[in-house]
Amino acid sequence: MxxxxxxxxxxxxxxxxxxxxxxxxxxxxxxxxxxxxxxxxxxxxxxxxxxxxxxxxxxxxxxxxxxEEILDEIVREAALEQRDRSLRIAALAAGAEQKLVTLVQEDLRALTRRLEAYTIIFNERKFFRRSADFAYLMQARKAAYDAWVAILEEGIAEGVFRPDIDRYLTISTIMRMLTNGADWFMHEDGSPIDAMAHYSLDALCDFYVGFVLRSIRAAGRGDEAIPRPLVLD
Amino acid sequence: MxxxxxxxxxxxxxxxxxxxxxxxxxxxxxxxxxxxxxxxxxxxxxxxxxxxxxxxxxxxxxxxxxxEEILDEIVREAALEQRDRSLRIAALAAGAEQKLVTLVQEDLRALTRRLEAYTIIFNERKFFRRSADFAYLMQARKAAYDAWVAILEEGIAEGVFRPDIDRYLTISTIMRMLTNGADWFMHEDGSPIDAMAHYSLDALCDFYVGFVLRSIRAAGRGDEAIPRPLVLD
DNA sequence: GTCTATAAACTGATAGAC
DNA sequence: GTCTATCAGTTTATAGAC
The missing domain is CATH 1.10.10.60 (Homeodomain-like)
Structure with a gap:
């Protein structure tokens, strides 16, 4: 398969x-x-x-x-793409904060571009975790997660992020936040709560970047300008 | 039914x-x-x-x-309880920040207490939205959402929260964050990413309160002490 | 209140004609 | 590469004995 x-x-x-x-x-x-x-x-x-x-x-x-082979073909490329993207951004020669902003933007863009695949990966995660055929999928997500953590550690070492944040909770929370945010962005207009909202992808991206950065920035840096994301080749 | x-x-x-x-x-x-x-x-x-x-x-x-009647009985009480809890906390005579901290804590506690019901409500939300039999469920969630927004507006009026935050995105992001955080907390140890993590509910609560407050606090208030949650009768 | 037995439709998957 | 026809098993739900 x-x-x-x-x-x-x-x-x-x-x-x-x-x-x-x-x-x-x-x-x-x-x-x-x-x-x-x-x-x-x-x-x-x-x-x-x-x-x-x-x-x-x-x-x-x-x-x-x-x-199952249909499922496999749907999710494989998306997962490997996400892993490669995260690793590539983590390896860029730039400040940790700028890399984090870039990662949020690129992840959000990819999530909206191939939302169905990512939604399936998220919703069926318990099934994938039980299935040996999909072990590669969990490994790819672990690699992406590690890339996020590496950026976080860099930022702490640079002094731009709070040293006391919980790496694990912070990154897993952000990743889930983006996944679910993208899902809402693409599909959930029409819920009673979503009545009057329609946002551009850029606006959504700015919101999440701001929400995340204010949470993890080192004390006193709260109101510094938010760096522009890096432009990928 | x-x-x-x-x-x-x-x-x-x-x-x-x-x-x-x-x-x-x-x-x-x-x-x-x-x-x-x-x-x-x-x-x-x-x-x-x-x-x-x-x-x-x-x-x-x-x-x-x-x-479907089995499903209905599982989710009904949880949804109505969540609505009532949110409305009750929003109506308390206290500062907005303290009410928000209380709401995060009580929501997280309720989410872990009756996690299966809330997980179902979240995962099957598209089904519920299509079904007239479950319209009450969407209405209850809308009421809870409105209570959160009211607290946010209060805090902005008091000057403790940033005036420029997006009410809608902020609240819906926080609600999804807590739902998914509780789900991970109860069930997702064992994923490759979750290898070494085990937290107490109180630790998880502190994390989310900190994460949220740092994001929404008015400029300059970032490092003020986090208020204790109110004790409910 | 649980059982046996069954209806009628649907499930993932296969064999072989065209 | 799609069709017809079908398998063996499962689905939600019902009727009636105990």
């Missing part, structure tokens, strides 16, 4: 020459993403996915060996 | 005189709570619930008319 990854996919796409880049297989993945994110993996049936792309359920099994 | 509420329940319990207060019906609710919170409502089968309490699936329908 895990061997049939993005490489095979890229090859197929290149060959197909589809203008929209969306062959049936991609449509299946898109429909499954939507269903898994909205109703959960366990509560989604292969028939619902098939119906969404106007195909009979049996035909899905020409493209994928199992329902 | 919605008519068979806590009143009927209390009556039954009083009559039963069960020492542990746990008749079969309560055991069914407890098993369903665990399953719904862990695997989701849609992914849980009535047979699994029945197996957990060593009863055949058909027997569940003596106690509940449908699977």
């Amino acid at each position: 895990a061997e049939r990854g993005s490489k095979a996919r890229a090859g197929r796409n290149a060959r197909s020459g589809n203008v929209a880049g969306a062959d049936r297989r991609d449509l299946i993945l898109a429909a499954a993403s939507r269903r898994f994110a909205e109703f959960g993996f366990g509560a989604t049936t292969v028939r619902q996915i098939a119906d969404d792309v106007h195909v009979l359920s049996g035909s899905l099994y020409h493209h994928f060996a199992t329902k | 919605a008519e068979r509420g806590s009143k009927a329940r209390a009556g039954r319990n009083a009559r039963s005189g069960n020492v542990a207060g746990a008749d079969r019906r309560d055991l069914i609710l407890a098993a369903a709570s665990r399953r719904f919170a862990e695997f989701g409502f849609g992914a849980t089968t009535v047979r699994q619930i029945a197996d957990d309490v060593h009863v055949l699936s058909g027997s569940l329908y003596h106690h509940f008319a449908t699977k």
Whole structure:
């Protein structure tokens, strides 16, 4: 299952020459993403996915060996991308505060770009943790987490972040905050609470950067200017 | 469905005189709570619930008319309790900052006390939003949200909170933060990231109070002492 | 109040025609 | 690559014996 990854996919796409880049297989993945994110993996049936792309359920099994293989293909790239992004930003030659701002922005952008995949990773985390086939997923998230912690430690060493903050609670809280914030941003207008709100992604990003920085900045630095995020190549 | 509420329940319990207060019906609710919170409502089968309490699936329908009625009974009390608690704290005669600290603490305590119910309310929110039978649930959450906002507005008027914070984003972020924080606290040890962490509820509470207050306090107040929460009757 | 037994629909997945 | 047809098992829910 895990061997049939993005490489095979890229090859197929290149060959197909589809203008929209969306062959049936991609449509299946898109429909499954939507269903898994909205109703959960366990509560989604292969028939619902098939119906969404106007195909009979049996035909899905020409493209994928199992329902789990569909799930795997949806979440793998997103998780590895998140890990690579975090590691890359942590390795930049810049101040810790600027790297943190950059990481918040880039994470939030990625979360909104591929929200369904990240929502699934978050919602089904207990399933992934129990499944040996998805161990790579948990490892990728651990690597991303470690990159965040490294930046935090740097900032404390530089004296820009409070030395007394709890690394673990701070980072895991921020990561969950961004994941759920992105989910709300994309999907939850229409709840009674969300009645009058609509924000741009940039506004949301500014909010989270401010919220986080005010919490973790060293004493006395509270009202210094917030650094601009780094521009990635 | 919605008519068979806590009143009927209390009556039954009083009559039963069960020492542990746990008749079969309560055991069914407890098993369903665990399953719904862990695997989701849609992914849980009535047979699994029945197996957990060593009863055949058909027997569940003596106690509940449908699977949804089980869900309803699990989430109703928790949601109404949360609303009442928020309204009560918001109405206290005290400073806004102290009320906010109290609300964070009491919410976190309630979240851990009845975590499964709150986890279900959060995870199945899209389902609840679509269902007319659960409209009361969304209304209760809106009322709780409004109570938080009222405290925030008070604090801004008193000059203890920053006047430029976004009421909506701030409160919805804090509420999600506490919900997910409680969920992690109770269940997520064992994830790769969670390896070495174990905290007391009080420590967790202090962390969130600090994290939140540093973010929303008016300029210059960052390092003032954090007020003790009010003691509720 | 729990059981047996079952209905009627749905589940993930397969075989083979086209 | 999609279809038809189907398997074996499971789903929510019901009827009626005990």
